Amino acid sequence: MAIIDLANPTRFLNIVNRALPWLAVATVLVFVFGLTRILNSPDDYQQGATVKIMYLHVPAAWLSMMCWGVMSLAALGTLVWKHPLADVSGKAAAPIGAAFTFICLVTGSLWGRPTWGTYWVWDARLTSMLVLFLLYLGVLALYWTVEDPGRGSRAAAILALVGAINIPIIKFSVEYWNTLHQPASLFRKGGSAIDPSILLPLLVMATGFTLLFFTLHLAAMRNEILRRRVRAMRLIQAQELAEARA
Amino acid sequence: MIVGRNGAGKSSLLRMIAGLICISAGRLELTGGEVDITLPEQTHYLGHLDALKPSLSVRENLRFWADYLGDSGSAIESALAVVDMVPLADLPAAYLSAGQRRRLSIARLVAVPRPLWLLDEPTSALDVSSQDRLAGLMRHHLAGGGIILAATHGPIGLENARELRMGPL
């Protein structure tokens, strides 16, 4: 089944309606499995149990970047290939990505309190995440505050692509900035080398987060399609009223 | 001539042809036009706004559009003479009246030759003698093989014009 087959919104909705319950169940199962593995995983010799925030923090970081990748693909679909559902996909992905970035920032901050003694520290990764969060907010502003969904989506698509080019540069520059200003070696996240007893729960959680993303993404796309149908029906209704009156 | 009530979509149609509004379906084709340049590049659009910079003089405004839209060396002076703006040529555009601004915009159409003219209510703000002058320019353009699409509420002085009526019947 090619991508173009999914171009028909009705057919897409049918597929989503059938697939979504399975995805939701799979997500829940993976999360349950992951949480049990986390409970059994070892504590860090320095931080104790607080290191387990990592199992939320790191996958959230990975997902926030993957989500921007999905938005960029959707942006290419909107601007270059003019796929009908591409802008719906981008608009659905943006808030989810922003939420993952926010989770990453908050969990990072909560992790920092017991380990660094402060809620915020300007280390390279948290700072890059913060800038990424600001970029997400910019994209959300374009999607949500523009009355005409078509123009807002196209503008947001451009910003998504510009961001896709810029985000590696921003990360590189923030790492550079961080090494300039804090030459002393910092606390290494995740403790020492990645032991399998830590790696496995991490990957399981990452899989769970990914499934969660796809579940939420498809559900959000469905909502957006329905929302646009309502809007179109309202417009037709208003036109008919105007013509009847004339 | 494109006629219809307010809100029927006359301006939007002109803007679509000018390339200023995205078309979601359908195709535009100019028969007899140049094939290797786009439609907007062969079109003059005279809309509700005049595209004049108040801090530049009349001549500087016209010279800029002539250089930007056409080739350098376009006939600025003769275009100004045709719309009878030569005495005002060094005046900053801020001091022009609405009718004079319209005439300056029309001079832009004269200075740079392009086959398709899209005119959105061209006679608004023009007095009777200017309207006659515009009608003469339009006849000259048509005689030279050009096309004019004019959205208008009333007659603009062109006989034998085909009519496109927009809106509910």
Place this chain on the structure above:
Amino acid sequence: MSAFISLLVRDMRIAVRVGGGALMGALFFLIVVTMMPFAIGPDLGLLARIGPAILWLGALLASLLALDRLFANDHDDGSLDLLMMGRMPLELTVAAKAIAHWLTTGLPLVLIAPVLGLMLNVEMHAMVWVALTLLAGTPALTFIGLIGAALAVTLRRGGLLLAVLVLPLTVPVLIFGVAAANAAIVGPAPFGPPFTILCALSLASLVLGPVAAAAALRAGQE
């Protein structure tokens, strides 16, 4: 005159005649740099240490505020419509406007930066280097800001949206600009690497900015 030159000259002529542009940007720069010590304190040692950062922040904010006008005037009087119907590719059109904008608002910032450096107790020999980083970096700020200006004007939103869109993208320019300026003043880090990266960012934005801005203008058509 070619279309590119005529647009460049027109924009510069307007900026000079209307008068507000270049002087207003420089004035805002001056005011921001003046406000900083009120917030930070008059300790000359501290000001000297963070002087390059203050100058760069002031230049960033002054550039940002001026970007609002880049397309707004043309959009409001209908010129933008006609600019998009010219023979020149839209990318070159917006590039011409951006160059004119930088010459009339970015360059004055670079020129008055040494004077402001005096107020911040930055040593004179270092000021030359700081001004050099501003010279290399302000084009990047203008060309990246071009993208935000194009997005904001077609959506008819004001300066705040512009700032929200543009500021995160300018983070690398700010980081490397201040790093280069600090390296010149304090040492021991070498001036070369951050400065060349800054120049690379400016050159890259010379291409990326107009391409994205032209796409934004086209995408913003109804």
